[in-house]
Amino acid sequence: xxxxxxxxxxxxRHQGWVLLGSFLGLLTLFSSxxxxxxxxxxISATALAxxxxxxxxAFNYLTPGGGVRGFAIARTAxxxxxxxxxHEATFRVLAxxxxxxxxxxxxxxxARLRHxxxxxxxxxxxxDINALDNxxxxxxxxxxxxxxxxxxVAGFMAWIHASLGFLLLGALLLAGFGxxxxxxxxxxxxxxxxxxxxxxxxxxxxxxxxxMTELHVYAALEREQQALAQTQNDWLRxxxxxxxxxxxxxxxxxxxxxxxxxxxxxxxxxxxxxENLAPAWLALVVFxxxxxxxxxxxxxxxxxxxxxxxxxxxNLLEITQQRSDISFPDTRxxxxxxxxxxxxxxxxxxxxREVLQDFTLQIAAGEKLAITGHTGSxxxxxxxxxxxxxxxxxxxxRLGGVPLNHYPQEQLxxxxxxxxxxxxxxxxxxxxxLRLAGDDISDTEMxxxxxxxxxxxxxGNEGLDREVGEGGNRLSGGQRKRLGVARALLKKxxxxxxxxxxxxxxxxxxxxxxxxxxxxRPEQTLLLITHHTQHLQAFDRVIRLDRGRLVGV
Numbered sequence: 381x382x383x384x385x386x387x388x389x390x391x392x393r394h395q396g397w398v399l400l401g402s403f404l405g406l407l408t409l410f411s412s413x414x415x416x417x418x419x420x421x422x423i424s425a426t427a428l429a430x431x432x433x434x435x436x437x438a439f440n441y442l443t444p445g446g447g448v449r450g451f452a453i454a455r456t457a458x459x460x461x462x463x464x465x466x467h468e469a470t471f472r473v474l475a476x477x478x479x480x481x482x483x484x485x486x487x488x489x490x491a492r493l494r495h496x497x498x499x500x501x502x503x504x505x506x507x508d509i510n511a512l513d514n515x516x517x518x519x520x521x522x523x524x525x526x527x528x529x530x531x532x533v534a535g536f537m538a539w540i541h542a543s544l545g546f547l548l549l550g551a552l553l554l555a556g557f558g559x560x561x562x563x564x565x566x567x568x569x570x571x572x573x574x575x576x577x578x579x580x581x582x583x584x585x586x587x588x589x590x591x592m593t594e595l596h597v598y599a600a601l602e603r604e605q606q607a608l609a610q611t612q613n614d615w616l617r618x619x620x621x622x623x624x625x626x627x628x629x630x631x632x633x634x635x636x637x638x639x640x641x642x643x644x645x646x647x648x649x650x651x652x653x654x655e656n657l658a659p660a661w662l663a664l665v666v667f668x669x670x671x672x673x674x675x676x677x678x679x680x681x682x683x684x685x686x687x688x689x690x691x692x693x694x695n696l697l698e699i700t701q702q703r704s705d706i707s708f709p710d711t712r713x714x715x716x717x718x719x720x721x722x723x724x725x726x727x728x729x730x731x732x733r734e735v736l737q738d739f740t741l742q743i744a745a746g747e748k749l750a751i752t753g754h755t756g757s758x759x760x761x762x763x764x765x766x767x768x769x770x771x772x773x774x775x776x777x778r779l780g781g782v783p784l785n786h787y788p789q790e791q792l793x794x795x796x797x798x799x800x801x802x803x804x805x806x807x808x809x810x811x812x813x814l815r816l817a818g819d820d821i822s823d824t825e826m827x828x829x830x831x832x833x834x835x836x837x838x839x840g841n842e843g844l845d846r847e848v849g850e851g852g853n854r855l856s857g858g859q860r861k862r863l864g865v866a867r868a869l870l871k872k873x874x875x876x877x878x879x880x881x882x883x884x885x886x887x888x889x890x891x892x893x894x895x896x897x898x899x900x901r902p903e904q905t906l907l908l909i910t911h912h913t914q915h916l917q918a919f920d921r922v923i924r925l926d927r928g929r930l931v932g933v
Contacts, residue, residue: 383693384515386700390473390480391516397469402521404465408458409529413671415451418444420667425660466521470513477509477696484700490769492702499583504695507578511685511692518682519689526556529675537668540661543647548640548669555636556676560683563629567622568687574618575691581611622684629680637673644669706768708789715780718795719745719874719905721766726775728761735761737929739775745874748898748906750916753925759909760801763877768792780874797871801879803864805852811844813863817870829869832896833862834889857884865893875905882912891915 391398422444482505485493493501530552538545588595588608595601648665651657657665721743728736735758743749753759764770765777768784777784779795787795797817805813814826823844830836838859839846852860865881878897882890894915897906908919916922924931 383690383697386697387477387512387515387693390476391520393476394469394472397465397472398516398521401462401466401469402524404458404462405521406525406528408455408462409525409675410532411451411455411458412674413529413533413668415448415455416671417664417668418447418451420663421660422448424663428660466517470517473516474509474513477512478505481505481509481696481700484702487704488699488702489704489706490764491706491771492704496699497583499586500579501699503579503582504699507582508575508692508695511575511689512696514682514685514689518678519686522678522682526552526675526679529672530556533668533672533675537644537665540665541647541651541657544644544665547643547647548672551636551640551643552672552676555633555640555673556679559629559632559636559676560679562632563625563680563684564686566628567625567684568690570618570621570625571685571687571689572691574615574622575688575695577611577615577618579695581608581615584608584611625684626681629684633673633677633680637670640673641666641669706771708768708792709786710788712788712791713782713786715782715795717745717781719903720778720780721875721905721907722776722778723762723765724776724778726765726772726777728758728765728770728772734927736765736772737927739929741923741930743905743907745780745905746903747921748908748919750908750910750919750922751925752910752913752916752922754911757925757927759925760879762907763798763800763879763909766877767796767798795873796875796877797868797873798876799864799868799878799881801883803852803860805848805855805860805863807850808848809844810839810846810848810863813848814844814867814870817867818872821870825870826866829866829896829900830863832892832900833866834892835859835862835866858886858889861885862889862893865897869897869900873904875907876901877907877909879909880911881908882910887914894918 425444426441485501485505530549534545534549534552536545537548585608588604591604592601595604645662645666648657648662652659652662721741723739723741726736726739727734728739739758751759751762761770765772766779766784768789779787779792784792806816810830811823811826815821826844827836830839838855848854848860848863852863855863861881861884865878868876868878876897881893881897885893890912895918897908898918906919910916913922
């Protein structure tokens with residue numbers, strides 16, 4: 381259970397909501413037990429009081445009737461507010477969990493995350509974190525409530541008679557711990573498998589949808605469909621097994637409640653026969669025993685899925701316990717030549733596969749440079765090294781005349797405006813996406829740039845309030861690309877790096893875009909990476925990479 385300890389600490393930050401929810405849950409449960417217990421006694425006592433006229437006139441109907449109504453109102457109100465507070469506590473914890481996970485994920489450089497697919501990371505930050513709501517909502521709070529209720533109700537029954545108290549306490553402890561433990565033993569491993577298989581199914585489905593065109597071209601669509609169907613069947617098989625276990629543990633709990641009630645009835649009958657218990661209390665005992673099992677009824681299902689919760693916690697800790705192997709200093713530097721870039725005898729390999737070999741290149745501040753080359757020649761690697769997403773195995777990179785590893789992370793990010801491939805847009809308005817380049821950018825500046833890039837017609841009547849959709853899905857590919865270029869241009873940085881900015885653009889749009897890029901900030905260093913060789917005559921230099929080496933300048 382050690383993997384759950386870090387998440388228990390998060391509960392303490394919201395202990396007010398946690399304790400309030402547990403208290404209201406306890407109050408609701410006591411009201412439910414009290415309602416059933418008092419109702420049973422009241423009906424029996426009323427029937428017995430009606431045997432004679434004198435006893436009927438002497439019987440107090442008002443007090444127990446008021447008690448029944450009070451318990452009913454308290455049960456209804458308590459249940460409502462208990463649900464509100466426990467879910468509020470759970471949602472607050474889940475929200476903090478996502479922030480906590482992202483705060484640990486964001487500093488990790490790509491070298492640390494290269495073995496994880498994006499679908500896998502998405503699964504961890506969504507479904508794995510959601511699985512942890514089981515910890516408080518269904519395990520910790522119900523377990524504490526069940527324990528307190530068992531002790532208090534057993535104490536009440538012991539007040540009636542010691543044998544009844546010991547019987548109920550033993551039955552509640554045995555059923556409350558034994559049946560959930562059996563459920564955990566039967567389902568623990570299956571729950572862990574369910575987490576892994578669910579993530580695998582999600583990743584496989586995403587790959588199938590995204591790669592449907594390529595699968596169809598290579599006649600592999602049917603094979604992938606069969607593999608996806610098999611994964612789904614495996615997941616459904618696990619779901620069926622978990623449902624079967626849930627049914628068995630629920631039946632065991634019902635059996636325990638029935639046997640305990642039967643035993644308590646037998647003891648109560650004996651006590652009534654020996655005149656040690658009033659006849660009306662016979663119904664009270666039976667209904668109290670039955671109602672007390674409501675306290676432990678949720679536990680088997682909660683502990684059945686504890687294995688799934690633990691597996692989800694391990695998945696999250698696998699990421700959050702990692703540390704970036706790239707460190708940044710804290711002291712800011714004063715670069716003497718902002719915008720200047722220099723690679724000196726740089727060598728780099730991805731897991732033994734050489735990408736850059738003795739690479740040397742100097743770019744003067746304000747120079748406009750285009751780098752061409754086939755896929756895999758090392759063009760994008762230059763960006764990864766310049767941003768310190770990866771570290772070169774040997775050689776030196778200088779930025780503004782200062783070694784790259786002397787820059788604090790924040791200052792390093794300030795030196796560059798980058799358009800990556802593919803363009804990442806966020807759900808929101810055009811203004812929201814452009815504002816990421818700087819909070820001080822005016823609407824007028826945005827509109828003027830969009831007009832120069834030919835995007836003013838895209839805005840329609842909504843202007844900068846035009847929603848781009850999730851990932852920019854309300855825009856065409858060319859519009860997404862040009863909007864990304866606009867965001868990069870708006871950032872006031874000494875260096876502008878564009879990775880395949882013309883991808884998806886026609887020749888006219890490409891020429892228009894390049895004209896704006898070259899003239900928008902004349903003093904800015906421009907590094908353009910492209911497959912295209914058209915429209916590059918306005919650049920100061922055009923170089924070509926092949927297998928990590930400069931082969932043409």
